[in-house]
């Protein structure tokens with residue numbers, strides 16, 4: 001595994017081990033590149049390798065909607081990185097529907113698996129290591145589409161409030177939830 005210095009010469013994340021889900025394209029790929037430039041060791045995951053991650057980035061093929069996928073990702077993180085200091089849950093998304101009542105049952109299930117349970121499972125496997133070491137950061141990429149409610153995306157918009165509730169119930173020794181914005 002190699003690391004690359006960024007243009008400003010700062011290596012703020014040197015020595016840090018980062019796992020970014022869905023890092024082969026889009027926002028996840030941009031996060032991977034930034035982490036790499038800042039000196040972190042990076043592992044990413046996607047279902048396919050059609051868009052290859054940058055050189056020097058570890059990759060594990062897995063579907064994080066499933067328990068088996070989450071376990072494969074966590075096992076690879078232990079094997080490749082030896083643990084995780086920064087965990088970015090970037091995988092997520094949804095297809096729009098005509099109205100809230102037109103969202104089919106399987107789409108609700110997929111939304112929960114993709115946008116919520118994927119993170120719950122990987123956290124359950126990797127957050128204890130952070131707790132033992134007394135440090136770590138977990139970032140959930142969400143969406144500003146959570147407000148105001150838009151029926152075509154109701155199954156997607158449920159994700160942030162649920163996350164806030166989950167993070168609020170975490171042990172007192174864990175970092176408190178914060179937030180940033182995406183479009």
Ligand SMILES: NC(=O)c1ccc[n+]([C@@H]2O[C@H](COP(=O)([O-])OP(=O)(O)OC[C@H]3O[C@@H](n4cnc5c(N)ncnc54)[C@H](OP(=O)(O)O)[C@@H]3O)[C@@H](O)[C@H]2O)c1
Pocket residue numbers: 021022023024025026027028045046047048049050062063064065089090091092093094114141142143144182183
């Ligand atoms: N794009 C936007 O305008 C926008 C706006 C607001 C919020 N967001 C949020 O930002 C995040 C990234 O969005 P994006 O548009 O950059 O995503 P994207 O272009 O669709 O990329 C998604 C990445 O996740 C991987 N992925 C998808 N499903 C997966 C699965 N089940 N298991 C493992 N990997 C999977 C994809 O690779 P494979 O397909 O090969 O698995 C790819 O690497 C999402 O959480 C999204 O909700 C995006």
